[in-house]
Amino acid sequence: MAVTIAKEKWTSKVGEMVLGADSSVKVGGESTLPYLHFEGEIPNKPVLALEVWDLEPADWPEILKKPFNDVLADPVAWAKKNVEYGADAIALRLMSAHPDFKDASPEDCAATAKAVAEAVNVPLIVIGCGVEEKDAEVLEKVGEALSGKNCLIGCATEKNYKTITATAMVNGHSVIASSPLDINLAKQLNILMTEMNLPANRIAIDPLVGALGYGIEYAYSIMERARLGALMGDKMLAMPVICFVGQEAWKAKEAKSPDEESPEWGAQERRAILWEVITTTTFAQAGGSIFVLRHPETVKQVKVHIDKMMESNAY
Amino acid sequence: MILIGERINGMFKDIREAIQNKDPEPVRYWAKRQQEQCAAYLDINTGPTVEKEDQPAVMEWLVKTAQEVSTLPCCIDSTNPDAIEAGLKVHRGKAMINSTTADQWKMDIYIPMAAKYNAAIIGLAMNEKGVPKSAADRIALAMEIVVNCDMHGVPMEDLYIDPLMLPCNVAQEHGVEVLETLRMIKTLADPAPRTTMGLSNASQRCTNRHLINRTFLIMSMACGLDSAIADVDDDALLDAVAAANILLNKDIYCDSFLKTFRSR
Numbered sequence: 001m002a003v004t005i006a007k008e009k010w011t012s013k014v015g016e017m018v019l020g021a022d023s024s025v026k027v028g029g030e031s032t033l034p035y036l037h038f039e040g041e042i043p044n045k046p047v048l049a050l051e052v053w054d055l056e057p058a059d060w061p062e063i064l065k066k067p068f069n070d071v072l073a074d075p076v077a078w079a080k081k082n083v084e085y086g087a088d089a090i091a092l093r094l095m096s097a098h099p100d101f102k103d104a105s106p107e108d109c110a111a112t113a114k115a116v117a118e119a120v121n122v123p124l125i126v127i128g129c130g131v132e133e134k135d136a137e138v139l140e141k142v143g144e145a146l147s148g149k150n151c152l153i154g155c156a157t158e159k160n161y162k163t164i165t166a167t168a169m170v171n172g173h174s175v176i177a178s179s180p181l182d183i184n185l186a187k188q189l190n191i192l193m194t195e196m197n198l199p200a201n202r203i204a205i206d207p208l209v210g211a212l213g214y215g216i217e218y219a220y221s222i223m224e225r226a227r228l229g230a231l232m233g234d235k236m237l238a239m240p241v242i243c244f245v246g247q248e249a250w251k252a253k254e255a256k257s258p259d260e261e262s263p264e265w266g267a268q269e270r271r272a273i274l275w276e277v278i279t280t281t282t283f284a285q286a287g288g289s290i291f292v293l294r295h296p297e298t299v300k301q302v303k304v305h306i307d308k309m310m311e312s313n314a315y
Numbered sequence: 316m317i318l319i320g321e322r323i324n325g326m327f328k329d330i331r332e333a334i335q336n337k338d339p340e341p342v343r344y345w346a347k348r349q350q351e352q353c354a355a356y357l358d359i360n361t362g363p364t365v366e367k368e369d370q371p372a373v374m375e376w377l378v379k380t381a382q383e384v385s386t387l388p389c390c391i392d393s394t395n396p397d398a399i400e401a402g403l404k405v406h407r408g409k410a411m412i413n414s415t416t417a418d419q420w421k422m423d424i425y426i427p428m429a430a431k432y433n434a435a436i437i438g439l440a441m442n443e444k445g446v447p448k449s450a451a452d453r454i455a456l457a458m459e460i461v462v463n464c465d466m467h468g469v470p471m472e473d474l475y476i477d478p479l480m481l482p483c484n485v486a487q488e489h490g491v492e493v494l495e496t497l498r499m500i501k502t503l504a505d506p507a508p509r510t511t512m513g514l515s516n517a518s519q520r521c522t523n524r525h526l527i528n529r530t531f532l533i534m535s536m537a538c539g540l541d542s543a544i545a546d547v548d549d550d551a552l553l554d555a556v557a558a559a560n561i562l563l564n565k566d567i568y569c570d571s572f573l574k575t576f577r578s579r
Contacts (some may be wrong), residue, residue, distance in 0.1 A: 007562065183567055183569065184568045184569050184570075185569075186570040187568075188570050191574070191575060229566075234566065234567060234575075236575055237567060237576075
């Protein structure tokens, strides 16, 4: 008797988000679990973005600053350098807006964002400084300045989503919706934003992932559950997922500890990059669509991995 | 929960008159209304007053009229194979046949028909001898239907077994047997057949019909009910299903769960 291969039949799929002034980059759209090409479509590769800061990052280890040594004070040059390094997108972090740093005005931030957007031809992700009220003010101006550039802006939270959603709708951007490792809150935030008439495919879920060794499995299971929900028809979880891997991986002591402090762990540079790479590939396997990274070597290594994963295993 | 709206049925006065007068409006109204109320299928039944030779033409008209205003597929409901086939012929999308019993001569008609039209099919766990009393006897008949579907290549996700609920005022002992049957149906094959139920049967000629239907639907969902032919115009029923979907871990909780259930 012939063996019938059991394949899962899903009824729905992840929404597809389009990014970039020329709408050249697509994310999401999967109709199966990650990389199971034999069960459904994986139409788009994950997008690898490299971070640019609008002020020189004080707490980055030397080995992370090294690839950007000549551009750390110039966001435009830094962004161009990231493109040379092979980044699919630029993630501009407006850290200067933070009250503890320069407390830069929304107008100044918008000017920086505009300059960066005009200097590169890849999609732009713009992230605030993490202070919710300030980010609402900053992103309102940034959204205006980048009107028509089809950017991804955030992060919107329960507290500031209204302003950010409104500016995204008026100026044609997509929004990152952040919720602290809680699938129920993530779903609710997506509902609140779509109730303002933002199309569901203009939201990216940020589950606030942790790095390898720092709760990676918890984030993994939440992403997996969200994907299962999406495939079973839950439209309010059917958004591409964005993972801020760089900020988490480079916070890990395994990445920060210098050679002389923990010689038994091996050379810091290799170890730190591996930490970022493994965290990324793990979340790619959980269904992540956009990865915000810090080290160019990570981009290089993850690309090799993803190219392999994108080879069809259909039968 | 796959809800099948029961309302386009000649047993209801407005639909009976619509059929008599060739008036499409009541059919259109219920096709649209039931789609708004979360139905996944529209049950279509000519009712007992249409003459047997007229049933195919009436079924065809009902299916066409309903699908003119609704994107939903139909659950084509008749005891007359000619009427069912007439409905299937004009149907758009994946239909459901309602229904076959476990009698071999009926399965020989309806199951090949399901395969031919790529339709889902409801199999009643009964035969010419009537509705069995016990869960074990219901399961024996359900197994007959499973085997026949398998023989004709109808996949288990297209087979909906109805364990047959009877009115609780005259056949009270059947409720627990139906619940046990639902649990057992899920062990008959892997993947398991699906399950359905004519819910309003539970409360025929009873008082507090909505309460009885709603309570039994939720109890049945906990035992493995996948689908029901029901009165979807009952908002309390929909809210209860939304809550049960959360409690059974079928939908992911969020504060707006009642709203999200209705907006999909």
